Amino acid sequence: MNRSSAPDQINAYLDWYFDRHPVQADALGASGYANRLGDFSAASFESRQREAGQWLARFEAEPAGVDRDLIVSSLRGVTLMESWPAWRRDPAVYLGPVLAGLLLPFLHRLHPEAELVDGVLSRLAQVPQALAGCRDNLDADLAAPRLVRRGLRQAAAGPSFLRTSLPAEVHDPALRARLADAAVPAIQAFEDTTRFLTGFAEHATGDWRMGEKLYSALLMQRELLDYGADELNRRGAAAWNALDAQMRELSTRVPGGSSDWRSTMEALQDDHPPTVEAMRAEYEAETARARAFLTERELVTFAEGERCRVVPAPTYQRPIMAVASYLQPPALTRSRLGHFFVPYTPDGATEEQVTQRLRTNARAQLPTIAVHETYPGHHWQLSWAAQTSPAVRVVHRSSYFAEGWALYAEGMMREQGYFTDPAHELAHLDARIFRAARMVVDTALHCGDMDEAQAEEFMATRASLSSGTAKAEVDRYCAWPTQAPSYLTGCLEIEQLRAQWPGQLRDFHDTLAGAGCLPLGLARRTLAGNS
Numbered sequence: 348m349n350r351s352s353a354p355d356q357i358n359a360y361l362d363w364y365f366d367r368h369p370v371q372a373d374a375l376g377a378s379g380y381a382n383r384l385g386d387f388s389a390a391s392f393e394s395r396q397r398e399a400g401q402w403l404a405r406f407e408a409e410p411a412g413v414d415r416d417l418i419v420s421s422l423r424g425v426t427l428m429e430s431w432p433a434w435r436r437d438p439a440v441y442l443g444p445v446l447a448g449l450l451l452p453f454l455h456r457l458h459p460e461a462e463l464v465d466g467v468l469s470r471l472a473q474v475p476q477a478l479a480g481c482r483d484n485l486d487a488d489l490a491a492p493r494l495v496r497r498g499l500r501q502a503a504a505g506p507s508f509l510r511t512s513l514p515a516e517v518h519d520p521a522l523r524a525r526l527a528d529a530a531v532p533a534i535q536a537f538e539d540t541t542r543f544l545t546g547f548a549e550h551a552t553g554d555w556r557m558g559e560k561l562y563s564a565l566l567m568q569r570e571l572l573d574y575g576a577d578e579l580n581r582r583g584a585a586a587w588n589a590l591d592a593q594m595r596e597l598s599t600r601v602p603g604g605s606s607d608w609r610s611t612m613e614a615l616q617d618d619h620p621p622t623v624e625a626m627r628a629e630y631e632a633e634t635a636r637a638r639a640f641l642t643e644r645e646l647v648t649f650a651e652g653e654r655c656r657v658v659p660a661p662t663y664q665r666p667i668m669a670v671a672s673y674l675q676p677p678a679l680t681r682s683r684l685g686h687f688f689v690p691y692t693p694d695g696a697t698e699e700q701v702t703q704r705l706r707t708n709a710r711a712q713l714p715t716i717a718v719h720e721t722y723p724g725h726h727w728q729l730s731w732a733a734q735t736s737p738a739v740r741v742v743h744r745s746s747y748f749a750e751g752w753a754l755y756a757e758g759m760m761r762e763q764g765y766f767t768d769p770a771h772e773l774a775h776l777d778a779r780i781f782r783a784a785r786m787v788v789d790t791a792l793h794c795g796d797m798d799e800a801q802a803e804e805f806m807a808t809r810a811s812l813s814s815g816t817a818k819a820e821v822d823r824y825c826a827w828p829t830q831a832p833s834y835l836t837g838c839l840e841i842e843q844l845r846a847q848w849p850g851q852l853r854d855f856h857d858t859l860a861g862a863g864c865l866p867l868g869l870a871r872r873t874l875a876g877n878s
Contacts, residue, residue, distance in 0.1 A: 751837015
C-alpha cells in the first residue's frame with residue numbers, strides 16, 4: 348500500500364502513531380518496528396495521551412474529509428478514555444501486545460526466518476521491562492478483580508506458550524534453540540506477573556462499569572452514531588424480540604424441532620465434531636465451500652493473492668477467548684494472507700469443558716461462523732480493503748463497521764441460498780439473536796442495570812451458549828465496553844445502505860467494503876461519493 352499519496356500531515360501522524368504502537372505497526376507490515384515491543388512505563392502512557400490531544404487539535408483545524416474525520420473520531424475516543432485509563436485498570440493492555448508481538452511475525456512470515464528470530468529475540472529481551480510496567484502501573488483502586496483474574500489466566504498461559512508454542516514456530520533447529528534460551532528471562536517475568544496478579548486480584552477494588560455518560564460519548568464521538576446507550580439497548584431488545592418470533596417459526600421446520608427454538612438448538616448441538624482438531628478440519632472445509640459459493644455467484648471481487656489459513660487459536664488466547672476470531676493480513680504489504688483462529692480450549696481443559704466448546708461449534712453452526720470469519724466476512728473484507736483503501740484506514744478500524752460487515756455477510760449469504768438446511772438457517776438466526784443479546788447485556792452492564800450473574804444467565808438463556816461460554820462472554824463485555832453491540836448495530840446500518848444502493852450487489856460489496864472499516868457515518872458518506 349502506498350502511503351506517499353496521503354497528505355503530509357497524515358503521513359506525519361502515521362509515523363507518530365507507529366512509533367507509539369510498534370507491535371501494531373509491525374503487524375500491519377510497516378518497516379522498522381520488528382525489534383520493538385514499546386514503552387509501557389507510566390510516563391510513556393501519559394505522554395502518548397498528551398501527544399494525542401495535540402494531534403487532535405491539529406486535525407480539528409483542518410478541512411473536513413473522510414480520512415481527516417476518521418483520525419479525529421479516533422483521537423476523540425482516545426481523549427474521552429483519559430477518564431478511564433485502561434493501562435491502570437486492565438493487565439490485558441500489557442499482556443496482549445507482548446504475546447502478539449512475539450507470535451505474529453511467525454504467522455505473517457514477511458521476512459526470512461533468521462531475520463524474524465532476530466526481531467523476536469530483541470522483543471523477548473524487552474518482556475521483563477514491559478511486564479514490570481504492568482505490575483507498577485495497575486491501580487488497586489481502579490482495577491476490577493474480574494478483569495485482573497481474566498488477565499491472570501492469560502499471564503499463566505505465557506510460560507507454556509514461550510516454552511512450547513513459540514519455539515515450534517521456528518523450523519531451523521539452531522534458531523529454535525537460540526529462541527528457547529532467550530525466552531528464559533521472559534518466562535520468569537510471566538511467572539512473576541502471574542504471582543503478582545494472583546495477590547493483586549485479592550485486594551483490587553475497582554469497578555469495570557464504564558457508566559452511561561462515557562459509554563454514550565464513545566458511541567457518538569468515536570463511532571459517529573447519532574444515539575447513545577439507552578437507544579442502543581432499546582434497539583437490541585427490539586431486535587431480539589423480532590428474531591425470537593422468526594426462530595419460533597423456523598424451528599418447526601428443522602427435523603425433530605419445535606417452536607421452542609432453544610430446545611431445538613440444544614438438540615442440534617449434540618451433533619458436533621468429535622475433537623477440536625476435527626472441528627478445525629470441518630471449519631477449513633466450510634471456508635473453502637464459502638469461497639467457492641462467492642466465486643460461482645460473482646458476489647464479490649477478490650484481492651489479488653488473498654488466502655485464508657484455518658488454524659488453532661494461539662495458546663495464549665485460549666484462556667480468554669471462547670469463540671472463533673480472525674487475524675487480518677499485514678495490510679501495508681503485498682501479503683493478503685489471513686488467519687481464521689478456531690477456538691481451541693486452553694491446555695488442561697477438562698473433558699466437560701472440551702465438550703462444551705465443541706457443542707457451541709456444532710455442525711449446524713459451522714457454516715455461519717465460517718462465513719462470518721472468512722468469506723465474505725472478515726477475511727474477504729479486510730483483504731479487499733487492504734488492496735483498495737488508504738493507509739490510515741487500515742490503521743484505524745471501527746468495530747461497528749468490521750463486525751457489522753461480518754454479520755451482514757451472514758444474512759446476505761442466507762438470502763443468496765448458501766444455508767440450504769433449515770438447521771443451518773436456524774443456527775444463523777441464533778448467531779444473530781446472540782448479537783442482539785449482546786446489545787442488551789453490554790449496555791445494561793455498563794450503565795448499572797444488570798450485574799454479572801444476571802448477564803451470564805441472560806446470555807445462557809437468550810442465546811445458545813453453554814454456561815462456560817456465557818461466563819467468558821461476560822468477562823469480555825466487562826473488559827471491552829461498547830464492542831459487543833457493534834455486530835448487530837453495524838449490520839442493521841449496512842443493510843439500510845444496501846437497500847438504498849441502486850446498482851449491482853457485487854458493486855455494493857466492492858465499493859463499501861473497499862473503503863475500509865470506517866465509522867458508520869463516514870461509511871455512508873463514502874458510499875454516497877462524498878469525500
